[in-house]
Amino acid sequence: MRRVSTALAALLLTGAGLAATTGTADAATSVAGIEAACAGDWGSLPKTATETAGYSPLVNIRTGQHACFDRMVFDIRGAEGSAEHGPVRYQVRYVDELHQDGSGDLIPVGGGAILEVRVGAPSYDPETMQPSYRAHVGKPLPGVGVEGYRTFKDIRYGGSFEGDTQVGVGVRARLPFRVFQSGNHVVVDVAHRWTPVG
Numbered sequence: 001m002r003r004v005s006t007a008l009a010a011l012l013l014t015g016a017g018l019a020a021t022t023g024t025a026d027a028a029t030s031v032a033g034i035e036a037a038c039a040g041d042w043g044s045l046p047k048t049a050t051e052t053a054g055y056s057p058l059v060n061i062r063t064g065q066h067a068c069f070d071r072m073v074f075d076i077r078g079a080e081g082s083a084e085h086g087p088v089r090y091q092v093r094y095v096d097e098l099h100q101d102g103s104g105d106l107i108p109v110g111g112g113a114i115l116e117v118r119v120g121a122p123s124y125d126p127e128t129m130q131p132s133y134r135a136h137v138g139k140p141l142p143g144v145g146v147e148g149y150r151t152f153k154d155i156r157y158g159g160s161f162e163g164d165t166q167v168g169v170g171v172r173a174r175l176p177f178r179v180f181q182s183g184n185h186v187v188v189d190v191a192h193r194w195t196p197v198g
Helices: 002-013 025-038
Strands: 047-049 058-065 069-076 090-095 113-119 152-161 164-171 177-182 185-191
Touching: 047 177, 058 152, 069 113, 069 152, 069 164, 090 177, 113 185, 164 185
Parallel strands: none
Antiparallel strands: 047 090, 058 069, 069 185, 090 113, 113 164, 152 164, 177 185
8 A cells, every 4th residue: 555655646746647536544644645745845935947048939828636736837839858949937936916027017816825927938939920829918818717726716817028928826825836847848836735734
């Protein structure tokens, strides 16, 4: 049983889905252990990556639910791993209000706290200036619904300005989060709760 729990935790931490477990006290204990490991050192302070090798266009934004966090994924064309492009710059932080880059206009975002996500991938192709991701400022993301999510409560498109795409994520509370790049994806995970102490 210990070997199975360890394997499940490893799969979860690398972003794989976790099958629902039902029934036994051992299964409940395993899930609680995974949750504790999940957000153990994430914290709620800003996360940034400043290195970038150019601007690749954003092509999609999607979300998903996992055992102990909600996830948002930015899909970027030809990012890390290709000959022309390297790492993608990002800045993710909690803010009191979401203001659109450039104009400074206030964008209302529902939820108990607002996570501002800026990714160094414009929603247009920098070479042709044609849109690569179609969304409307201040509106929910196209094709993304967060009804029933434990952490995500609202997601609003902030726009694309000077090579960055801005998104406001309304979350239930100021919860721990992590950000990382995997291939041509920038991933933002926000935990369902703070790790219990003790």
